[in-house]
Amino acid sequence: MNPEGMTSLPQFPEGFLFGAATAAFQIEGGWNEDGKGPSTWDTFMHRPRYAQHQRAAEVAVDTYHDFQTDLGLMVELGLNAYRFSLSWSRILPEGRGTTNSRGLEYYSGLVDALLERGITPFITIYHWDMPQALADLCGGFIGRDAAIYYADYAEVVVRHLGDRVKHWITLNEPWEHAMFGHFLGEHAPGKRSPWAYFRVAHHELLGHGLAVERIRSLAPDAQVGITLSQFPVYPMQDTARNRAAARFADLFVNRFYLDALYRGVYPDDLWRRLWPFKPPIRSGDMDIIARPTNFLGVNYYSPMFAYHDWRIPFFQAWIERQTPPGPAYIEDELLGPGPYPSGLHELAIRYRDEYGNPPVYITENGTKADEQVKRDAAGRIMEVHDPYRQRYLELYLDQLARAIGDGADIRGYFVWSLMDLNEWTSGYTYPMGLIHVDHASQERAIKDSGYWYRDLIRSQAR
Ligand code: IFM
Numbered sequence: 001m002n003p004e005g006m007t008s009l010p011q012f013p014e015g016f017l018f019g020a021a022t023a024a025f026q027i028e029g030g031w032n033e034d035g036k037g038p039s040t041w042d043t044f045m046h047r048p049r050y051a052q053h054q055r056a057a058e059v060a061v062d063t064y065h066d067f068q069t070d071l072g073l074m075v076e077l078g079l080n081a082y083r084f085s086l087s088w089s090r091i092l093p094e095g096r097g098t099t100n101s102r103g104l105e106y107y108s109g110l111v112d113a114l115l116e117r118g119i120t121p122f123i124t125i126y127h128w129d130m131p132q133a134l135a136d137l138c139g140g141f142i143g144r145d146a147a148i149y150y151a152d153y154a155e156v157v158v159r160h161l162g163d164r165v166k167h168w169i170t171l172n173e174p175w176e177h178a179m180f181g182h183f184l185g186e187h188a189p190g191k192r193s194p195w196a197y198f199r200v201a202h203h204e205l206l207g208h209g210l211a212v213e214r215i216r217s218l219a220p221d222a223q224v225g226i227t228l229s230q231f232p233v234y235p236m237q238d239t240a241r242n243r244a245a246a247r248f249a250d251l252f253v254n255r256f257y258l259d260a261l262y263r264g265v266y267p268d269d270l271w272r273r274l275w276p277f278k279p280p281i282r283s284g285d286m287d288i289i290a291r292p293t294n295f296l297g298v299n300y301y302s303p304m305f306a307y308h309d310w311r312i313p314f315f316q317a318w319i320e321r322q323t324p325p326g327p328a329y330i331e332d333e334l335l336g337p338g339p340y341p342s343g344l345h346e347l348a349i350r351y352r353d354e355y356g357n358p359p360v361y362i363t364e365n366g367t368k369a370d371e372q373v374k375r376d377a378a379g380r381i382m383e384v385h386d387p388y389r390q391r392y393l394e395l396y397l398d399q400l401a402r403a404i405g406d407g408a409d410i411r412g413y414f415v416w417s418l419m420d421l422n423e424w425t426s427g428y429t430y431p432m433g434l435i436h437v438d439h440a441s442q443e444r445a446i447k448d449s450g451y452w453y454r455d456l457i458r459s460q461a462r
Pocket of ligand 1: 023026173299364416423
């Protein structure tokens with residue numbers, strides 16, 4: 001802290017990327033335009049249960065019709081990188097076969113516009129929105145064929161954009177996609193089965209490995225990685241059983257993916273307990289999954305807390321995001337329970353010590369927050385005050401700088417999200433952006449936290 005009580009701005013190595021992130025379904029809108037096919041998320045959000053989020057799902061924040069406004073704001077923020085995803089069914093309406101040239105032109109125009117402004121595009125090839133036709137054909141990632149169709153799709157996009165795009169993220173958060181979409185049924189496609197969960201997790205990773213090979217053969221200078229959601233897991237109360245539950249939960253949410261990608265194995269301890277759910281793994285699969293990548297993408301928001309529960313068949317453990325009572329995991333008075341910035345340092349040190357210190361990009365980090373929107377007499381937005389989000393970013397970026405100081409190879413950081421967008425089944429009710437969006441008018445305004453991020457970027461000694 002400096003004498004005025006302001007946190008001094010952390011410094012990052014030269015070449016560090018300061019970005020923000022989005023995903024196609026959450027921003028584009030134009031859900032059935034210009035030849036785009038429906039995705040599983042379009043189908044899911046048209047269920048009567050989500051009727052109140054219809055506009056969020058169909059219009060989102062309308063970037064399909066206008067990405068120029070947001071590009072101007074990215075320049076104002078001083079971002080040097082932008083992470084966004086491609087809509088598979090905009091490019092291949094059926095998920096395979098004939099490409100939709102208008103879809104490819106849209107992304108090509110976006111890439112050119114970013115590069116003209118000196119902003120590095122980071123493309124996520126798959127962020128959960130599978131073409132519905134393909135899901136109908138092969139059961140989505142429950143079916144092994146999806147891994148091959150996914151790699152074919154990756155090849156199509158790299159053929160079209162790989163001359164200009166050098167950073168490729170194969171998948172976003174395979175754990176969430178498998179867990180919420182196929183085990184808990186809360187996300188598309190709404191399946192509820194532990195068998196489906198493990199098949200999806202394995203086939204996603206297989207698709208990742210197959211895509212890595214295709215991308216490399218088409219664009220040898222490409223930087224390829226995968227983005228995992230990561231959670232330090234702590235015992236809910238410090239008992240021997242809860243410590244064991246935390247170790248097991250860590251295997252399930254973190255190490256399953258890390259060990260497969262960096263060691264070519266799934267942790268044996270996991271199958272000792274969950275043997276009935278082990279998916280069919282063919283000879284050679286693990287070698288494909290563990291093909292070397294150029295970086296690890298990490299999405300970190302908050303830790304998880306595990307406790308032993310003998311009533312849960314096989315797992316015998318449960319995990320929650322809710323911080324246990326007491327000060328142990330509360331790091332800041334304003335933030336209160338939930339966020340735990342030190343967890344970011346802890347994760348970075350784990351990659352340094354246990355997984356060979358790979359280059360890491362923090363591909364998502366950010367928070368929902370209360371905000372105060374001030375308008376002028378004509379109703380135009382003048383200011384958006386969001387002190388909670390600003391504090392959150394300050395503390396997480398401090399921890400990131402600390403991790404770099406401790407030798408972790410962190411190359412960049414992306415705030416989630418660039419602008420307030422459509423938070424899946426929560427629609428517009430979950431604003432996380434650096435840029436406020438008035439969803440009725442599509443008016444945008446940079447929030448205080450966005451200006452703080454701009455100042456951090458400007459303050460870097462270069
Ligand atoms: O909005 C999501 C994003 O799509 C994936 N990671 C977490 C974000 C916030 O919930």
